[in-house]
Amino acid sequence: MQRPLNIGTRGSPLALYQARLVRAQLCDHYGLTNPERDVPIRVYKTSGDKLMGRLAEFGGKGLFTKELETALVEGEIDIAVHSMKDVPTELQDGHQIGAILEREDPRDAFISVKHNSIDDLPKGATVGTASLRRRAQLASLRPDLKFNLIRGNVGTRIVKLNDGHCDATMLAYAGLKRLDLPEKATEIVGLDRMLSAPSQAAIGIEVMGGNESALEIIAPLNHAATQIAVTAEREFLKALDGSCRTPIAALARIEQGKLFMQGEQLAEDGSKRWRKDGFMHSANLKNAARLGRTLGEAIAQEVAAS
Numbered sequence: 001m002q003r004p005l006n007i008g009t010r011g012s013p014l015a016l017y018q019a020r021l022v023r024a025q026l027c028d029h030y031g032l033t034n035p036e037r038d039v040p041i042r043v044y045k046t047s048g049d050k051l052m053g054r055l056a057e058f059g060g061k062g063l064f065t066k067e068l069e070t071a072l073v074e075g076e077i078d079i080a081v082h083s084m085k086d087v088p089t090e091l092q093d094g095h096q097i098g099a100i101l102e103r104e105d106p107r108d109a110f111i112s113v114k115h116n117s118i119d120d121l122p123k124g125a126t127v128g129t130a131s132l133r134r135r136a137q138l139a140s141l142r143p144d145l146k147f148n149l150i151r152g153n154v155g156t157r158i159v160k161l162n163d164g165h166c167d168a169t170m171l172a173y174a175g176l177k178r179l180d181l182p183e184k185a186t187e188i189v190g191l192d193r194m195l196s197a198p199s200q201a202a203i204g205i206e207v208m209g210g211n212e213s214a215l216e217i218i219a220p221l222n223h224a225a226t227q228i229a230v231t232a233e234r235e236f237l238k239a240l241d242g243s244c245r246t247p248i249a250a251l252a253r254i255e256q257g258k259l260f261m262q263g264e265q266l267a268e269d270g271s272k273r274w275r276k277d278g279f280m281h282s283a284n285l286k287n288a289a290r291l292g293r294t295l296g297e298a299i300a301q302e303v304a305a306s
Contacts, residue, residue, distance in 0.1 A: 004038055005217060008068045008077035011043040012153040017178050018203050019081045021101070022221065029220050042077055044068055048086075062088045065206070069095060072206065078214045080206040084199035084230055087206070089238035096209045099222035100230055104174035104201040106251055108134065108194050109185035111161060112168035117187040118142060121168060128157065128166030132268060136247035137194045138170070139270025154179055174201035195249035195264055198233035202226055225254050228283050232292035236263045239296025250295075252288065259283035263295045265303060272306065274299045 005026070009019035023039040032038045048063030068080035069092055084100065091097070115121050118141060128150030129135055135147050148166045150157050154175050161169045168186075176182050205221065207214045229252035236250045250263035259282070264275040276295045280287040 004040055005079065005214065006077040007039060007041045008044055008071045008080040009041060010046055010049060010064060010068070012049070013179060014154055014175050015081070015083075016041070016043070018083065021178075021203070022079075022081050022205060022218075025101070025221050026217070030217075042071070044071060069206070072208050078207065078211060079218060082204050082206060084202040084204040084234075085197050087199070087204055089234050091206070094209050095206055096215075097204045098207040098215045099205045099218040100227045101203040101205075101221060102223035103226040103229070104177060105188075106196040106201040107173045107191060108189045108196060109171050109173040109176055110168060110187040110189055111158065111171060111184055112186050113162060115168060115186070118168075118189065118193075121145065125167040128160060128169040131170070131197075132245070133197055133247045133249055133266070134170045134194070136266035136268055136270045137249070140266060140273055141193060141270075143270065154181070158184060172196075172200055191251060191262075195262055196251050198237045198248065198250040198263075199230050200251075202230050204230075225283070228259065228285055228288045229253060231285050232259065232261050232288035233263075235289045235292030236261070236296040237292075239293045240265055240300055250292070252292070254283040257281075257283055259287060259291060261291050261295060263292070263299065265299050274302045274306075 007019050007023060009015045019041050023035050023041065026039055027035050044067045046064045046067045064086040065082055071077045072080055072095065110118055123144045124146060126146045126148050127138055128148045130149055130151045138145055150160050150165060150169060154171060157169050157171060173185055173188055176184055205218050207218065232252040233250040237248055240246065240248055247266040247268060252259060252261040259280040262277040264273055266273050276298050278291055278295055280291050
């Protein structure tokens with residue numbers, strides 16, 4: 001690296017952790033001894049950070065990436081670090097995801113002060129969440145539950161729970177682990193009950209396509225298996241024209257060289273679930289895109305016919 005590589009990120013504790021993780025991996029790979037000088041981090045406040053209402057009411061996707069993408073275009077930063085679940089399936093012209101880090105645990109965590117699990121919640125209990133997917137999945141499991149809108153970073157949501165805004169809340173277990181808060185998880189929910197959001201627990205690095213230097217620098221950080229899985233999940237989401245307005249879940253995995261995937265769409269009230277699964281004999285990016293698109297289109301047809 002002949003000059004500093006500028007990283008752009010949001011300012012939440014989790015986003016900063018992710019940016020610092022990317023920096024640490026770069027420094028480790030290239031033997032850099034002065035991280036602040038060689039890989040400086042710039043913090044940006046995105047539209048999503050400024051909104052307090054449910055993201056679905058404001059268009060959802062792209063709210064946590066737009067300002068970072070503008071900084072890329074204007075040359076203020078060389079790379080932008082994102083939670084991949086926040087990245088729109090259609091990137092702006094000239095942009096690309098140059099690397100995806102190895103995925104963390106994709107499961108959801110149930111958090112409550114008084115109750116040990118989803119099943120342990122009393123009838124009519126209130127769950128605080130801003131996620132339509134989690135709300136629909138919980139309603140499918142427990143139609144008696146009520147829901148409150150809770151937004152904010154991990155710490156803010158835990159404070160609101162402790163202050164009595166709700167009986168329980170749901171967070172990505174990966175976020176708790178990355179913030180060294182895994183003990184906050186009262187229950188780690190099985191994927192058979194709550195399939196995760198597409199790309200959940202994956203960290204992506206966005207770069208301008210013409211920035212060959214940055215692309216070359218970040219290439220060693222890419223985790224091929226995660227990239228393949230995330231590609232399938234994003235194609236599934238794209239086939240369903242998914243946004244924060246639609247409860248959609250998907251997870252792909254590689255086992256013994258084969259690519260397996262499950263995906264689902266739910267009615268907002270959880271009264272209906274359309275679920276498909278499939279596999280490809282060879283796990284590669286082309287097959288991943290094909291599998292995700294095929295499953296998404298199959299569900300879209302069923303939803304349209306229902």
